[in-house]
Amino acid sequence: MKAIFYIMFVGFLAFHLMGCQNQSGSDPSGNTVDGWLALAGDASYGSDQWIAMLDSAILNFPNEAEPYYRKAVRLIRQDDYLGGMQNLTKAAELNPLAYLNYLGLIKLMDLHDFEGAATAFQKAITLGAYNDPIISGNAKLRLGLTLKEMGKFDEAISNITEYINENGEEHVIVYTFIHRGTAYEAIGDFELAASDYEKALSYWPKCTEAYYFLGKLKLAIGEAAAACQNARNAILYKNFIRTNPSRSYTDQIYYTDLEALFDAACQ
Numbered sequence: 477m478k479a480i481f482y483i484m485f486v487g488f489l490a491f492h493l494m495g496c497q498n499q500s501g502s503d504p505s506g507n508t509v510d511g512w513l514a515l516a517g518d519a520s521y522g523s524d525q526w527i528a529m530l531d532s533a534i535l536n537f538p539n540e541a542e543p544y545y546r547k548a549v550r551l552i553r554q555d556d557y558l559g560g561m562q563n564l565t566k567a568a569e570l571n572p573l574a575y576l577n578y579l580g581l582i583k584l585m586d587l588h589d590f591e592g593a594a595t596a597f598q599k600a601i602t603l604g605a606y607n608d609p610i611i612s613g614n615a616k617l618r619l620g621l622t623l624k625e626m627g628k629f630d631e632a633i634s635n636i637t638e639y640i641n642e643n644g645e646e647h648v649i650v651y652t653f654i655h656r657g658t659a660y661e662a663i664g665d666f667e668l669a670a671s672d673y674e675k676a677l678s679y680w681p682k683c684t685e686a687y688y689f690l691g692k693l694k695l696a697i698g699e700a701a702a703a704c705q706n707a708r709n710a711i712l713y714k715n716f717i718r719t720n721p722s723r724s725y726t727d728q729i730y731y732t733d734l735e736a737l738f739d740a741a742c743q
Contacts, residue, residue, distance in 0.1 A: 509533050509540040526550075541571035557587065568596070576600045577608035577615050584622050585723045593622045614639055617648075621655055621726045629659045650676040651718065651727070654685050658727055661689075666697055682713045688729050688737060695741050703741035710734045 527550075533543040545567040551560035564582065568575040580596030583589040597619035600606070606615050620635035636656045640648055657672030673690035676683050691706030711734050718725055 509537040541567040573605045578610040590626045629662045632659045650680045682716050684713045684717045707738040707741045
């Protein structure tokens with residue numbers, strides 16, 4: 477029954493606006509996708525009326541990306557990833573510069589679809605869509621993180637290094653060095669891994685993750701005293717752990733990891 481009323485509402489809305497256009501010569505929405513989006517903005521976010529406005533915008537302007545994107549975000553927030561990704565994929569097809577990088581991020585972080593994420597980031601790089609205007613981030617760095625998750629550590633290091641070189645060490649977030657360090661560690665290059673962790677600390681001396689991974693590395697190579705000191709520092713700065721309530725980051729650590737390292741290195 478609710479679906480029937482919804483369809484009737486969309487039809488009534490379209491009929492009403494067409495009638496207004498015929499009477500006055502101009503659609504109250506401005507006969508543009510922005511006009512429909514403005515009407516959606518007047519409705520309660522996520523309501524049936526709001527969705528009806530977006531569906532009307534998609535119906536009237538099927539080649540405009542933004543309505544698909546807005547609907548995708550709403551569906552993803554409701555854990556409807558099937559519908560959300562269908563709409564987000566369409567938005568990225570229509571406007572890759574705006575939405576392709578974000579599409580790859582959702583595939584990487586939310587869905588762990590690493591193959592799909594890598595494809596999206598590679599295409600974004602090819603098109604020159606390096607920077608994500610929705611959630612700040614660089615496609616080349618994200619591709620590096622994706623390749624690391626896929627176990628392609630040499631390729632991951634290459635992409636992350638290119639990103640660092642193109643932007644300058646002082647202009648990338650400190651976690652970039654941690655990500656590359658863990659990739660170096662995975663291929664057994666402990667010296668370069670330690671160098672990256674130390675470089676992260678040179679830019680931010682309170683970086684919990686850098687202390688943790690450096691301490692863990694020192695413990696693995698038999699430097700117990702250094703491992704213990706880094707474990708102590710990691711616990712000292714535990715409140716600076718990078719967290720996100722809706723997803724885990726690449727190389728995410730938790731308080732229990734710090735405690736386990738301390739127990740192993742210091743006792």
